Amino acid sequence: MHWWPGETPFEVMVGAILTQNTAWTNVERAIVNLKAAEVLDPESLAALPRNDLAGLIRPSGYFNVKAGRLQAFCHWYLEQGGETALRGWSTEALRRGLLSVKGVGPETADDILLYAFERPVFVVDAYTRRLFARLELAGGDEPYEVLRTGVEAVLGEDVPALNEFHALIVAHGKTLCRPRPRCEGCPLQSMCQASLRFCPVV
Structure with a gap:
């Protein structure tokens, strides 16, 4: 069924965080906003003022909370060396790492593992x-x-x-x-x- 929708693994990761407690159609609107603002990359999202990010992802609901979670994830992601470095981790280690990020629970972590990292x-x-x-x-x-x-x-x-x-x-x-x-x-x-x-x- 070609699920999960996303043009890149990082976009899948962002979608996994934004889809918490909302319908996917709302996430799509938020991702369109991020693309239009040209900030759909970990460096830009991490550096964006929190209120600006919250405004862009507003369609996804709980946008203030999700802005914090998304930035916490981006900081962790960059600190670990990004996608290339993380692909070298074992599934167990990667899952533990994802779960250590504030706001990333088991379902979100497993979404990222399965759909972005193909674990x-x-x-x-x-x-x-x-x-x-x-x-x-x-x-x-x-x-x-x-x-x-x-x-x-x-x-x-x-x-x-x-x-x-x-x-x-x-x-x-x-x-x-x-x-x-x-x-x-x-x-x-x-x-x-x-x-x-x-x-x-x-």
């Missing part, structure tokens, strides 16, 4: 939890690491498969398996007990 990790998001719970593959409230390592144990270190699986879950969650699901026409309905509750057969 074999699975991203657990709200769509994943909802789908797994409805299919009774999980309770829905398991710790992040339990779900992540569970999927990775099945799919192994197949980066394209991990990428595609997450992309398909996101697409399914946006179109059909929504908070109020659209069960009719869902390809998983026959194996979904939750559909009997949400969309009972008359």
Whole structure:
């Protein structure tokens, strides 16, 4: 499905931070602003006055908080030597490093690992939890690491498969398996007990 959208690995990293608690369409508008201002690079973002950056990323929501997080990430990124240096790190070390940055949690770190650095990790998001719970593959409230390592144990270190699986879950969650699901026409309905509750057969 060619997910995650982004012209460069760094743009993917920026998008991973900006997409926290918002829809991707809002992130796209913020990234368009950054490109128009010619600041979509780590040096420019790190040097930009915080209020100016917040104004540019305003469409993404929580823009003051995200401005701080984005700049904290850019400072860390530059201090480590940028993309070329970071590509030499092991996946475990890179994940620990990302998680050390203020405002970067497991989901954001794994977005960056999988989509920007093409590392074999699975991203657990709200769509994943909802789908797994409805299919009774999980309770829905398991710790992040339990779900992540569970999927990775099945799919192994197949980066394209991990990428595609997450992309398909996101697409399914946006179109059909929504908070109020659209069960009719869902390809998983026959194996979904939750559909009997949400969309009972008359």
